[in-house]
Amino acid sequence: MTDKTGGVFQFNDAYGCPVQRVHGYSRDDLADGIGRVLPWMRTRLVMSYARVMDSVRRELGLVPRGSGIQEWILPPLGGDGRRVKADVRQWALRRGFVAPEHSDRLDSNLMADIVYAVLHDLGIEVCRVVTMYWEVIINLDDDVIENGRLSPAYPATIQTIIASGRLPDDPDPYQIAFRDLREEIRGLNGDWMLPLFAQCVATSLTGWLREQQWRLDGAFPSFDDYLTYATDNGLIEGALLLSRLTPGGIPRSITAPTELVHLERVTGTLCRLTNDAVGALREARQGSASVFVVIMNQYGLSPVQSATFLIGVIDSMLITHASLGALVRRSPAHQPYAQRHVDLADRMLCGAYAWELSTIRQEATDSLAPVPILDPT
Numbered sequence: 001m002t003d004k005t006g007g008v009f010q011f012n013d014a015y016g017c018p019v020q021r022v023h024g025y026s027r028d029d030l031a032d033g034i035g036r037v038l039p040w041m042r043t044r045l046v047m048s049y050a051r052v053m054d055s056v057r058r059e060l061g062l063v064p065r066g067s068g069i070q071e072w073i074l075p076p077l078g079g080d081g082r083r084v085k086a087d088v089r090q091w092a093l094r095r096g097f098v099a100p101e102h103s104d105r106l107d108s109n110l111m112a113d114i115v116y117a118v119l120h121d122l123g124i125e126v127c128r129v130v131t132m133y134w135e136v137i138i139n140l141d142d143d144v145i146e147n148g149r150l151s152p153a154y155p156a157t158i159q160t161i162i163a164s165g166r167l168p169d170d171p172d173p174y175q176i177a178f179r180d181l182r183e184e185i186r187g188l189n190g191d192w193m194l195p196l197f198a199q200c201v202a203t204s205l206t207g208w209l210r211e212q213q214w215r216l217d218g219a220f221p222s223f224d225d226y227l228t229y230a231t232d233n234g235l236i237e238g239a240l241l242l243s244r245l246t247p248g249g250i251p252r253s254i255t256a257p258t259e260l261v262h263l264e265r266v267t268g269t270l271c272r273l274t275n276d277a278v279g280a281l282r283e284a285r286q287g288s289a290s291v292f293v294v295i296m297n298q299y300g301l302s303p304v305q306s307a308t309f310l311i312g313v314i315d316s317m318l319i320t321h322a323s324l325g326a327l328v329r330r331s332p333a334h335q336p337y338a339q340r341h342v343d344l345a346d347r348m349l350c351g352a353y354a355w356e357l358s359t360i361r362q363e364a365t366d367s368l369a370p371v372p373i374l375d376p377t
Contacts, residue, residue, distance in 0.1 A: 022296050025303060031284040033303025034292065041277050043069050044311050048318055049353060056347050060117045062354050073358040074113045074351070080124050081116035088112060088131045095180065097139050097173040105142070110359055111135050115239070118344070118351040122246040129184045130239045136177040137204070137235065144174070145208045148216055155205035162198035188245045192252040197241055204234030220297045230272035236348055237264050243344055250337050257334055260341055263324040267345045270317050271352040277310060278356040321349065 025033075046069050053062075053072065062072035077085060089106045092098040098106060111134045115127050144150050160166055161178050168175065178201075185193060207229045214221055221229070244250050250260075276283070276291045283290040284303070295306040325342045328334050 030303045034280045034284040037304045037307040056350050074354050084127050085112035095177045114355040118347045126246050140174050155202040159198045159202035190245050200234045200238045207232035223298050226294050231269045236268035259324050259327045266321045275356050
């Protein structure tokens with residue numbers, strides 16, 4: 001799987017820019033290796049997630065994917081969920097951060113679908129706010145960050161908008177959308193939450209700014225840096241914070257137990273790494289500097305070895321996730337609201353896994369079955 005002439009190959013990032021070369025492995029080598037190990041990865045993920053998935057999949061309403069292995073996908077949206085999706089779609093088009101000619105994004109990305117599956121019992125208002133948050137930040141990523149146009153000042157600007165409501169002199173559609181989101185949170189008596197949420201979003205955008213710089217420089221982060229980026233990605237942490245807007249959530253006067261803070265961050269990291277594993281073949285075919293390339297670069301591994309390495313990391317983090325949840329559930333000092341937050345973290349973890357398998361971004365392969373790795377090179 002190396003260049004038989006002794007040369008090395010060049011990867012391209014999402015902008016088509018050249019990036020560093022990785023131990024003689026070409027883009028085709030990476031896609032070939034990931035393609036061979038993908039059935040094993042997907043089978044192993046099912047096994048790794050089995051305990052937590054069995055505990056929440058009925059509550060989420062997940063349905064079998066119908067592939068050769070027992071994977072689960074999001075259910076069709078019911079009436080309230082469809083209403084949330086329609087409301088947020090109209091808002092996104094009205095604010096202009098999604099152009100009418102790209103409105104299919106709002107159908108295919110299934111944001112309302114995962115939010116409603118995970119948070120349906122928290123009420124339609126909370127589902128709407130979380131869906132608004134995910135739509136605006138996901139489209140910001142697709143439109144601005146993946147095109148290398150996020151300015152260093154942008155995270156602080158968004159933080160100010162959420163915390164104070166003050167817009168810059170010439171706001172863009174995303175900035176106006178974040179102010180709308182602020183007003184929705186205030187309408188749910190969430191003024192107390194705004195500084196926390198503003199910091200969460202700013203931290204997420206700062207991480208994406210680092211990712212943008214890696215792409216522009218053609219440099220690979222270390223695996224530690226990549227994990228930090230994955231942990232700071234505020235999609236999951238922000239959604240769990242917004243879940244506190246509903247009665248029965250962690251009260252505003254209470255500082256969340258340390259174990260819950262760690263649990264939220266582990267949940268977000270697991271969602272990121274599981275997304276990497278499920279979407280691995282697509283990323284490899286694009287030549288993106290994905291987590292697999294990061295692992296190859298740092299540890300000198302082959303594409304197949306990088307995949308087995310990643311599954312080992314996911315397995316270890318799932319054990320940590322379960323241990324943190326068990327600590328909260330067993331402690332008499334933690335009130336029912338904290339235990340409910342553990343349930344939401346479990347649901348978010350499995351809902352995100354099901355979302356990854358449901359979206360059109362992933363490989364539409366229906367014939368995956370367990371296979372051994374015969375050549376771990």
